[in-house]
Amino acid sequence: xxxxxxxxxxxxxxxxxxxxxxxxxxxxxxxxxxxxxxxxxxxxxxxxxxxxxxxxxxxxxxxxxxxxxxxxxxxxxxxxxxxxxxxxxxxxxxxxxxxxxxxxxxxxxxxxxxxxxxxxxxxxxxxxxxxxxxxxxxxxxxxxxxxxxxxxxxxxxxxxxxxxxxxxxxxxxxxxxxxxxxxxxxxxxxxxxxxxxxxxxxxxxxxxxxxxxxxxxxxxxxxxxxxxxxxxxxxxxxxxxxxxxxxxxxxxxxxxxxxxxxxxxxxxxxxxxxxxxxxxxxxxxxxxxxxxxxxxxxxxxxxxxxxxxxxxxxxxx
Amino acid sequence: xxxxxxxxxxxxxxxxxxxxxxxxxxxxxxxxxxxxxxxxxxxxxxxxxxxxxxxxxxxxxxxxxxxxxxxxxxxxxxxxxxxxxxxxxxxxxxxxxxxxxxxxxxxxxxxxxxxxxxxxxxxxxxxxxxxxxxxxxxxxxxxxxxxxxxxxxxxxxxxxxxxxxxxxxxxxxxxxxxxxxxxxxxxxxxxxxxxxxxxxxxxxxxxxxxxxxxxxxxxxxxxxxxx
Numbered sequence: 001x002x003x004x005x006x007x008x009x010x011x012x013x014x015x016x017x018x019x020x021x022x023x024x025x026x027x028x029x030x031x032x033x034x035x036x037x038x039x040x041x042x043x044x045x046x047x048x049x050x051x052x053x054x055x056x057x058x059x060x061x062x063x064x065x066x067x068x069x070x071x072x073x074x075x076x077x078x079x080x081x082x083x084x085x086x087x088x089x090x091x092x093x094x095x096x097x098x099x100x101x102x103x104x105x106x107x108x109x110x111x112x113x114x115x116x117x118x119x120x121x122x123x124x125x126x127x128x129x130x131x132x133x134x135x136x137x138x139x140x141x142x143x144x145x146x147x148x149x150x151x152x153x154x155x156x157x158x159x160x161x162x163x164x165x166x167x168x169x170x171x172x173x174x175x176x177x178x179x180x181x182x183x184x185x186x187x188x189x190x191x192x193x194x195x196x197x198x199x200x201x202x203x204x205x206x207x208x209x210x211x212x213x214x215x216x217x218x219x220x221x222x223x224x225x226x227x228x229x230x231x232x233x234x235x236x237x238x239x240x241x242x243x244x245x246x247x248x249x250x251x252x253x254x255x256x257x258x259x260x261x262x263x264x265x266x267x268x269x270x271x272x273x274x275x276x277x278x279x280x281x282x283x284x285x286x287x288x289x290x291x292x293x294x295x296x297x298x299x300x301x302x303x304x305x306x307x308x309x310x311x312x313x314x315x316x317x
Numbered sequence: 318x319x320x321x322x323x324x325x326x327x328x329x330x331x332x333x334x335x336x337x338x339x340x341x342x343x344x345x346x347x348x349x350x351x352x353x354x355x356x357x358x359x360x361x362x363x364x365x366x367x368x369x370x371x372x373x374x375x376x377x378x379x380x381x382x383x384x385x386x387x388x389x390x391x392x393x394x395x396x397x398x399x400x401x402x403x404x405x406x407x408x409x410x411x412x413x414x415x416x417x418x419x420x421x422x423x424x425x426x427x428x429x430x431x432x433x434x435x436x437x438x439x440x441x442x443x444x445x446x447x448x449x450x451x452x453x454x455x456x457x458x459x460x461x462x463x464x465x466x467x468x469x470x471x472x473x474x475x476x477x478x479x480x481x482x483x484x485x486x487x488x489x490x491x492x493x494x495x496x497x498x499x500x501x502x503x504x505x506x507x508x509x510x511x512x513x514x515x516x517x518x519x520x521x522x523x524x525x526x527x528x529x530x531x532x533x534x535x536x537x538x539x540x541x542x543x544x
Contacts, residue, residue: 039464047460089463199484199512200473208481216473216481248468249519 041094041171042101044159055154062155065148066090069131071214076127076142078135078310079272080207080215080224083152086130086232088245091159094171095244095251101172103160119156120149129230132272135223135310174240180257184235186299189265192258196247197266205269221269223311228274234292238263268294273307281305357434360427368422372431375415381440387494390444393540395482396429396436403428410510411502439541442490446536447529454534457527465522470531473515478535484512490540496532501525 050056065072067090069082084090091099106119117125127133127141134140142148163169194203200217202208207219219225231237243259245251254262274295277284281303285296295305362378364371372391376382380392391399405411406420407428423431458478461469471478473485480487488496502508503520511517520528 043464047456088468089461093463196513210475210479210481214476216475247513247515248472249466249515249522250513251466 042098042163042169044092044100045161050158058151058154059158062151062153062158063090065152066155068214073127073131073142073148074136075138076131076133076136076140076148078132079226080209080219081131081226082215082218083126085218086241091156093245095173095175096241097173098159098169098171099156100160100163101169103156104163104165104167105172119153120144123149123152128275130226130232132227132230132275132310134227134275135272174237175244177236177239177243177256177259180260182257184257184260184264186261186265186268188258189261189263189268192254192262193265196254197262200247205266220266221271223272223308225271227272228295228305228307229276229288233267233271233295235260235263235267235294236292238267264294268297268299268304270302270304270306270308272310274305277305353430354434354437356427357430357432360423360431361434365422365427369419369427372419372435376435377440377443379440380435380438381443381490382492382495384443384445384492385494386492387498388492389495390440390491390540391435392438392440394436394486395480396432397483398486399432399435400428401483403432405510408510411508442536442538442540444490444492444536446493447533448537450530450533451537453526454530454532457531458534462522462527467519467522467527470535474535477538479541487540488535489538491532491535493529493532493536496535497528500528500532 050059061072066083066087070077070080086097087093087099088096091097094101102122103119106122107116108122109116110122112125121144124141124144127136131141193205197220200208201220202217204222205220205225206222207215207224208217209215215224226232232241239256239259239262242263243252243254243256246254274284274288276288281296285305289295289305297304360369361372361376361380375386375388376391377388380390382388382390402411403420403423406413406417407423409417411417420428457467458470461467461472470488473481474488475481475485478488478491480489499508500520500523503511503517504523506517509517523531
């Protein structure tokens with residue numbers, strides 16, 4: 001098989017309860033590592049330290065998959081997203097779902113599927129929801145122990161060199177934002193989106209592509225975005241990500257209220273369907289969706305959550 | 318049911334008329350565009366005799382800019398981006414001893430025409446990159462320095478600096494002295510007006526060495542000559 005691929009993605013934490021649904025325990029041991037001595041966050045080894053030989057090659061393949069998932073895991077990606085869209089700095093950035101904070105927490109029980117998940121399974125979840133694998137060429141996430149998943153885990157393990165197993169590191173996941181003073185508002189979110197987000201993500205939320213078809217800025221809703229089962233469709237999760245990381249280079253500049261408002265606006269649009277839903281909208285809503293998402297809500301006269309047909313444009317490479 | 322011959326003829330006439338207007342419109346548009354490009358070309362090569370010298374004096378006949386100088390490459394830049402930059406010179410959001418008076422002498426029509434003209438040009442990369450800085454620049458361009466909120470340059474300017482129109486200009490083949498000088502101007506506040514103040518915020522975090530390295534890397538990249 002070709003270069004493998006796929007990803008880890010982004011949007012990881014799923015739709016059910018909170019962004020971090022693994023049980024947490026101990027305090028972080030050391031926040032150490034190489035350079036950047038004043039940082040309060042763990043820091044991964046520098047890229048230049050990737051070893052040569054088969055181990056290092058797997059790490060490098062994993063990094064490539066992480067950076068350009070639709071290219072290197074094309075068989076299993078059904079939308080336009082790459083892992084690094086939601087895990088900034090290729091999985092290194094604190095408060096952006098850093099891989100080094102997740103690696104030592106697995107195997108872990110997840111409420112989302114009601115059993116203990118290995119990292120391999122966890123990554124498959126990223127494909128299923130955040131990369132909408134059901135619309136991919138293969139129509140499903142990479143099978144267990146697929147080379148794509150192996151390479152991604154080699155990359156994660158390398159970024160996590162020196163961590164303490166089971167430690168809850170600062171900067172893990174996305175920050176949990178307190179509920180805003182005012183109920184989140186689509187209208188305010190829409191106005192903020194136009195001034196602060198549309199420049200890159202497009203006025204219509206469909207991202208920005210090059211002539212090659214590659215996305216430079218990811219689509220936030222519509223057929224090429226994450227599906228209704230991805231963690232990012234949850235307003236609280238998206239608000240935490242946005243507050244800490246958006247716009248690029250200006251993390252932390254939006255108020256909590258603004259982050260909630262714009263997260264609500266972004267997640268009040270149609271996107272690919274929740275692959276867990278077998279029956280009607282109301283059943284899926286009751287079984288898998290809670291107050292932190294708009295699934296089943298009526299917006300512009302239409303109930304959200306019905307899904308969108310896949311755009312096959314991506315499959316061309 | 319059939320129509321009377323007269324009615325048919327009447328309809329044909331109307332259809333013909335519509336077609337003629339459409340052709341006139343298309344031809345008219347094409348003429349307007351030709352006129353604009355002709356005006357742009359004239360400005361580029363001769364100036365306007367009202368204070369705007371010929372653009373090619375500094376930006377080169379083919380719009381590739383001048384090797385070793387801080388006169389930027391304009392060929393292949395997005396037309397709307399170029400026009401915005403001229404407006405910024407006119408509005409003093411950008412300042413340059415040579416460019417400011419030229420921009421001030423352009424009418425809105427000339428501004429649009431010359432932007433369109435350079436946007437349509439294609440030229441080889443004539444930038445000179447400091448080879449010893451390229452690797453460090455590539456690292457910054459592809460990975461950024463997120464511990465200081467510096468995103469990878471390519472996350473907005475596109476892979477290999479191809480640019481993402483209309484707001485993020487191509488950097489491939491741009492002259493390193495120019496890029497470095499602009500980054501310094503953003504850092505000092507001398508240049509402003511860009512969307513969301515993104516570039517000034519990022520430049521403020523960059524060191525001099527990083528500016529030089531990033532500029533060298535982008536200067537070393539091939540430009541698309543036939544887009």
